[in-house]
Amino acid sequence: MRYSKAFIPTQKEAPKDATTPSHSLLLRAGYARMVGAGIYELLPLGMRVLTRISTIIRDEMDRAGAQEFLMPAIVPAEYFKESGRWDSFGPALFRLKDRKGGEYHLGPTHEELITDLVRREVRSYRQLPLNLYQVQMKYRDEPRPRAGLLRCREFLMKDAYTFDVDEAAATESYGIMREAYKRIFSRLGLDYRIVEADSGAMGGSTSAEFQVLAQNGEDAIVACGSCDYAANVEVAEAHFKETKQTNGKMGAREKVHTPGVHSIGEVISFLGGGLRPESTLKSMIYIVDGKPVMAVVRGDHEVNEVKLARVLDVEEVRLASDKEVKKVTGASVGFAGPVDFDGRLIVDRAVTHVLDAVVGANETDQHYRNVNHGRDFTGDVHDLHLVTEGDGCPKCNDHLRLYRGIEGGHIFILGTHYSAKMGATFVNDGGKSLPVVMGCYGIGVTRLIAAAVEQYNDDDGILWPMAIAPYQVHIAPLGNDGEVAAKSEEVYQALRAAGVDALIDDRKERPGVKFKDADLLGMPIRVTIGKRGLASGEAEVKERNHKDAEAVSFDTLIDHLTALVVKRGGRLLDVS
RNA sequence: CGGGGUGUAGCACAGCCUGGUAGUGCGCAAGCUUUGGGAGCUUGAGGUCGUGGGUUCGAAUCCCGCCACCCCGACCA
Structure with missing residues (x-):
């Protein structure tokens, strides 16, 4: 991409209402714009990050045997009335009427619709297990949207639903999805913890949250330094020894x-x-x-x-x-x-x-x-008290540490909560009719954009993990020298031919402006090409998360960069 | 929903208390100079002062209603 043609409206000053780094930086660096409280537009750079994230999610969901489909965002009221959530969801539900007075709502989550689909189409155990997912906008009239993309009223979610013949099979499906989620969050390059959590109003028996660690996270979680115990403080337990006082x-x-x-x-x-x-x-x-x-x-x-x-x-x-x-x-x-x-x-x-x-x-x-x-x-x-930093781990009694986290994903075994209520049954191999056993699995896709920025930023801007950066390499030609421009163009074309996603800053701007914008946008690798380097036959390669730059000969530059992209977890485009 | 705050140019703000024809910085356009970390000078474009009403000879400024947005709390798969 040529910067001169790209729609990347950056701002020097932080917007006054931005409170967290992700909110401020995503606006300043031209990734997103606000339309209303908790309602945002994703600009081209933001859209590229979103695509990177959702591509990884789809890749892993498909690998785990889930099939993508799409449900409507606008839903007739009858389904939520049937499950009782038309009332229990309360004011968080965006409700609307059509011209004939028929009642609808915008989907905040889709258990009812999928359950209805399955009760209409699934009759036999031979059709199970079934695992369906979608990537779609969700709508919740949050009491207080906040912190930019972290808590929105409209947000993109990947939601998957599994259907099994019994609890054991459902647990197996849950395990497969848990592994898929681990792969997803690792591939995204995020530091996260899998924590025990409250199943809340979903009424599930087993659930786990995927918490992205971040200073500004809304959730408090504890994790053990020695073993794998981690939990949301809502449910976290502390070590307890049954000893009697004398x-x-x-x-x-x-x-x-x-x-x-x-x-x-x-x-x-x-x-x-x-x-x-x-x-x-x-x-x-x-x-x-x-x-x-x-x-x-x-x-x-x-x-x-x-x-x-x-x-x-x-x-x-x-x-x-x-x-x-x-x-x-x-x-x-x-x-x-x-x-x-x-x-x-x-x-x-x-x-x-x-x-x-x-x-x-x-x-x-x-x-x-x-x-x-x-x-x-x-x-x-x-066990009644809120676990604190001083408490011992319930598993191994080592010290629990307190973290803030952003809930990036939540997986549940729902059991027959919806299927029993809505009559989604199948006939088992003994000819008996039983409700299907369900699981549901969410990932806040747009939220993860912000979560990544919360985790990776500094005073100058964003530091994208390679896997989700909008561009892998940012080329900064300095000065108005014709030779520099020609050499930079050559490097740009060679990178593209090698399958690297590159952004070339071909604007007529002073070096300082280009450097500032490069730091703000946050591509993982910056290649600076100037008159000085041209004379010595070298370009300057700087990783956004490193302090120092490295001089690399033009002869080996492309190989060096492609190797670096791959090493950092990036994938090269298929250019054949 | 309770408490607090803010709406003035694309962005960040001053002006309001004490009413009298709208200002600063950044950004934008043009010119000259400059060119390895957000350049300098000159010129210029750009505003129903959130909105409706009221007071007044006169309202960005005073009064009342409404709307939007933000913060704290409550709430929240």
Whole structure:
């Protein structure tokens, strides 16, 4: 591509609303433009990255035995009404009406449609397993779109669906897709972790998230440094040893006057004496199905509400208001405690190890000292707290480390959640009619563009991984010298003949401008050709992620560059 | 949905408090010079000041409504 003919509108200044590197750089470098909140145009460079990513995805999906097809983005309401999601999806669903008043929505995901297709077309176990996927725009009216392409209301997704005869076969399909996903994310050149995750409203039994590590990721995840354990903090567990505290050491419970002391921090500084947060207990009141539930965690821990909801087997839990807390405990907020609490009590298992804890006394301005689980209160013991950096790995007890991640992919075994409800059945080899067992597998394709930039950027611009860079080599001829231009053109043509995707900056711009734009656009290899190099018969080859350039003779330049492209994970075009 | 903020030239902003015919930088066009890290000088084009109403002799500026966008929270396969 010739830069002079290319549509690459770059900007010197960062757009005022851009908050993350990917947002700012994709706009500045001319990859994308915003149309509305969470709605973007992909410009030619952005489109090339998208194509690179989706090509890798298609390649691996096909290799895994999935077949590409396409469902509509606009969907009649009947399908979501049948599954119940017309209501449960709530305001996140973009709804519309046709001229006759018929109701439709824009597809936020497509389980219902595919299930309908399968119930109409699949009758026998002989037609299974089946694995279908599409790459298509999804629409979700997010409460708050943000960070450019990271959370959009319209976004491109690859979604695959598997159909199997039973749970075992479905698990096998899931395993195949998991391997395909690993290949995809590795080929994209992204640093990622496969983490255990909450299956959420999809209602699946098994699921895993593919989290792209990035400073600005929306998700918090933990990963073990020694073993392969990794999990979203929503579900992450901490190491726990079943050891009992020694009874003999317990002190006698005593009430202490603690005026105006509400938080754990205030308790620590008020009582002093080397009291540490882990020797206190935090008692949170939740309202679940209209009834109060007290969750007790160690003072240095936080309640994991996803875990709490799972323990209670409910969709969601709600923190009680100040008024409700007062009604339930008889004390103002900050003085709740498990001793003599009248109501359901859920206790984090780490609490059972705390000796002589300080807790609220359910009386305003009063706390108890020397409170011990088992003696002063009981309650149901569960894993309840939000895992933190200090926790041990549940598998090997080495230290867990905290990361931020961007959810690039999510795979689920759905089971018969949709097939049973919608009557997608088949006849097995024993002549029995059974619901198909489903799995679904998503990748946020447009999101991955931004995720890659989040992971690979510096002060000057983007540093694309070779596999998804819009062009592999960026040629920068310097000056208006005719010989330089001719030599550069020669190199450009030779690279193209060798199957390398090259961009040549043939604009009449000063060297500084070309260098700045080259750094901003972020192609992995820059080849600088100037008068100086021409005299010595050399071009300057600089990798975007390296500090220093390398002088390479024109005689070996093309071989050098093609080898470098391949070494960095790039593929050469078939030019035969 | 709650709280906060911003809408003025393609981009980033000043002007608003204290009302009086719209400004700066970058970018764009032309000319001369310059040419290995976003050049200098000269000239020029470009704006219904988000939108509707109100106050006023007069509104970018004051008042009210609406819209859009951003941030924090809530929510979110």
